[in-house]
Amino acid sequence: MSLHLDSIDLKILRILQQDADVSNVELAERIGLSPSPCLRRVRILEEAGVIKRRVTLLDAEVLGLAVSVFVSVQLERQSRERLGEFEAEIRKRPEVVECYLMTGESDYLLRVVVPDLHAYERFLKDSLTRIPSVANIRSSFALKQVAYSTALPLGHLA
Incomplete structure (x- = not known):
């Protein structure tokens, strides 16, 4: 699908990426x-799938989720069935906030958010290691979040 986004659409997207709660009037x-054509443009962007949904971002540390772990997972085999099985199991785990199918040494890269090391250990023992096709797991603990954004770069569309 080819969607033409003009400068007004890009302004709308930039603003909504920073504050999805902004009123249509603002x-x-x-x-x-004027509000009516603005609302129409937002609805077109939603219907086209450019705007997938609007969410509220929470502060993990304030909520006691201080440990962020990047987990590389290697499967025994990369058959379609094994990949699907792994992905279905991962989707069930609320600790997994991101999961990517990768190229290179690992098959998947996960970002896991938990309150502490004991919670991560439970996640490993009770969930990740119990998925039949998992062959190797490597964990890297984030010491500090240097940059984080949910806003996509839109400069290439201008």
């Missing part, structure tokens, strides 16, 4: 449109 004012 959004329209900030981009220089």
Whole structure:
């Protein structure tokens, strides 16, 4: 699907990426449109799938989720069945906030968020190591979050 995004659409997306809770009236004012055409553009972006959904971002540390772990997982075999089985099991785990199928040495890269090392150990023992196709697990603990953004770079569309 080819969707043409003009400069007004890009302004809308930039603003909504920073504050999805902005009112339509304020959004329209900030981009220089009246509310009705602004709302129409937002709805078109939603219907086209450009805007997938709107969420509230929570502060993990404030909520006691201070440990962020990047986990490389290697499977015994990369058959379609094994990949599907692994992905289905991973989707059930709320600790896994991101999961990517990778190229290179590991088959998957996970980002796991837990309150402490004991919780991560339980996740490993009770969940990850029990998935039949898992052959190797390597964990790297994040010491500090240097940069984090949910906003996508849109410069290439301008």
